[in-house]
Amino acid sequence: xxxxxxxxxxxxxxxxxxxxxxxxxxxxxxxxxxxxxxxxxxxxxxxxxxxxxxxxxxxxxxxxxxxxxxxxxxxxxxxxxxxxxxxxxxxxxxxxxxxxxxxxxxxxxxxxxxxxxxxxxxxxxxxxxxxxxxxxxxxxxxxxxxxxxxxxxxxxxxxxxxxxxxxxxxxxxxxxxxxxxxxxxxxxxxxxxxxxxxxxxxxxxxxxxxxxxxxxxxxxxxxxxxxxxxxxxxxxxxxxxxxxxx
Amino acid sequence: xxxxxxxxxxxxxxxxxxxxxxxxxxxxxxxxxxxxxxxxxxxxxxxxxxxxxxx
Numbered sequence: 438x439x440x441x442x443x444x445x446x447x448x449x450x451x452x453x454x455x456x457x458x459x460x461x462x463x464x465x466x467x468x469x470x471x472x473x474x475x476x477x478x479x480x481x482x483x484x485x486x487x488x489x490x491x492x493x494x495x496x497x498x499x500x501x502x503x504x505x506x507x508x509x510x511x512x513x514x515x516x517x518x519x520x521x522x523x524x525x526x527x528x529x530x531x532x533x534x535x536x537x538x539x540x541x542x543x544x545x546x547x548x549x550x551x552x553x554x555x556x557x558x559x560x561x562x563x564x565x566x567x568x569x570x571x572x573x574x575x576x577x578x579x580x581x582x583x584x585x586x587x588x589x590x591x592x593x594x595x596x597x598x599x600x601x602x603x604x605x606x607x608x609x610x611x612x613x614x615x616x617x618x619x620x621x622x623x624x625x626x627x628x629x630x631x632x633x634x635x636x637x638x639x640x641x642x643x644x645x646x647x648x649x650x651x652x653x654x655x656x657x658x659x660x661x662x663x664x665x666x667x668x669x670x671x672x673x674x675x676x677x678x679x680x681x682x683x
Numbered sequence: 684x685x686x687x688x689x690x691x692x693x694x695x696x697x698x699x700x701x702x703x704x705x706x707x708x709x710x711x712x713x714x715x716x717x718x719x720x721x722x723x724x725x726x727x728x729x730x731x732x733x734x735x736x737x738x
């Protein structure tokens with residue numbers, strides 16, 4: 438039964454309606470979590486004993502850096518599905534995930550840079566973590582540019598799916614860069630084996646912000662895929678019926 | 684009131700902290716609003732086209 442529902446979800450008119458119903462819910466839950474996370478991070482959490490209040494950038498920097506990788510994995514998964522089964526919806530996911538991933542990567546780089554200035558004394562260093570994250574931004578931008586450059590939607594889908602799949606090699610490089618190379622960037626705070634090296638009063642708002650950003654992604658993806666579907670199916674009967682009734 | 688002033692001062696890191704947050708939320712908001720506006724414009728266009736066709 439779950440499989441049947443999943444199968445129906447793959448049909449564009451059904452997904453269009455489903456996304457339209459779900460997006461406001463995930464959106465408002467995201468807003469609520471953001472409010473809680475911001476209150477916890479900016480008001481309740483104490484200043485850091487070394488970094489003072491500047492560390493509070495962590496509450497937007499780390500979640501967006503995590504999401505920059507997570508969005509890529511989702512996009513690459515959709516790209517693989519689009520390559521193997523030529524599923525239209527999967528390509529719509531690849532197309533809509535790219536700008537969201539680029540946004541998260543951009544935010545991670547900019548907020549990291551703003552944090553680096555007072556802490557490291559420099560906006561930028563060409564170390565492994567920062568450089569591989571910059572490569573990720575170019576990958577996302579490259580995917581957007583590639584799609585715009587190819588007129589035939591089926592060739593565009595294929596080219597983007599291949600590029601997205603190949604680009605996966607960059608993900609473990611970013612993730613392990615702080616362990617493989619010596620860098621200015623600090624090591625992992627949360628995913629380190631054993632106890633995370635962060636106090637609970639800072640960890641909880643960080644996790645709430647991470648959850649909020651994840652819900653933001655779901656919301657933005659639903660909205661994006663919905664728009665993609667409508668644009669692609671503009672001459673189909675169901676879109677015509679939609680225009681008639683509303 | 685002093686509490687508020689302290690909060691906005693961010694221990695002397697105000698320009699760093701607040702600019703990071705402002706950029707973050709401006710980008711995130713834009714990535715939601717632009718697709719919504721585009722979608723609405725497309726719906727309007729399709730409705731117009733539909734009305735022309737049935738006439």
